[in-house]
Amino acid sequence: MNVAANVQNKHILITGGGSGIGAASAKVLCERGALVGVADLNLDNAKALVEELKQAGGKAYAVAVDVTDPEQVKAMFETAYSQHEKVDVVINNAGIDHFPAPLTEVDDAMFMKNIQVNLAGVWYCMKNALKHMTATGGGHIINIASVAGLRSAPMISAYSASKHGVIGLTKSAAVEYARANIRINAVCPSFVDTPMVQGVLSKLDERGQKGIVGANPMKRLGKPEEIANAIAWLCSDESSFMTGQSVVLDGGMLA
Template structure:
């Protein structure tokens, strides 16, 4: 049996069409899981699912806007049509905002961060918990951020939403521990994803260098580095772990 074995598990990933979500889908598929790739961009999700299937994996695509509770419920219904038990739900869908002082962040952008990053996780967790309590257990993995564990000047709205995700993770983990449901968070720092590249493209050269060098390793994380940690959490090797925040930050918080 391979390390971090996920063979035969049914794993649903929101925001699975790009970045950390796509890297996770690829690794989990290669290790024998059935992977549901849910994304607002259904074209990205479909292309990835087709590519993984062509390589001999088991994957399917499903459209979702995590800010709409009815769409989240429909996503779970669609996933259960593929396999009636979902073992792991990875709440990865998220957005950020351009760095700016708090007073210059538009109210609408604050609300959008809360709707996608926090309410979206809330809707997914409610559906996952309802499903898992009926099916004997499971594991929820919420993708948070180091910005949910410390101050994050200039990205206050994003930071607030990620602090909220960690609060949900800890509270629900304790509530559902005896139901054989584990809930953990993954907290990356800056990772080389389309979202981070979008931020970099709006910064001047000095700003770009300072963002890349924000940790002692002086580089961005790779999506695969985060995905490997997620894959371990998806496996039964992490079976005594719940309510925790797994930090992958190149030493930023050390």
């Protein structure tokens, strides 16, 4: 079997697709023959990536979305349907973090923003995806969570709470919709070399930076492409008996 053909002609929609893990996933999936929808709050980033993907021979389109707005999420899916009548895979990747701080020093607005983007945003996208996939015979939803959703995460409590919620949504919905031929899984990376993580590193002193980079036994940050390759496998039919699971890519952090 040609692994690269496993997502051939699949229609895959990625939120937060304009940078980081989302962009790396879009590139891998386009290279393997999928039609990729790059949805992002920053439409310029999405358009620039789509142009790059098309120049490389890929099939892609850009769409603006704020995942915290149910109406924008609905409009994103309508745009996707205008490209192809069926969406095979939805990758809920859009997310934010917050600067490491004791819980009492994280303001309420930042807590709520993490919940709105990382959890409610996934909720809105899942509702739309599930309604569509139920009507079209099935599909796969992949939620990008975090190792912070599987264990304690001191100093990033708001982020951790939101990602624990994503894991709960993933497991519960996977059981609810298994008989509808809809699979739902989560991907749980540790620290990955993305603009979001680089933003945190830039605000830390040398000791703090070394603590994050060396937080796993491999003593390095993950690469976006490493996470993207795992996501691509999940998008393929080779993962057809997997649902309700959390795929951990953490350099051994949880071992």
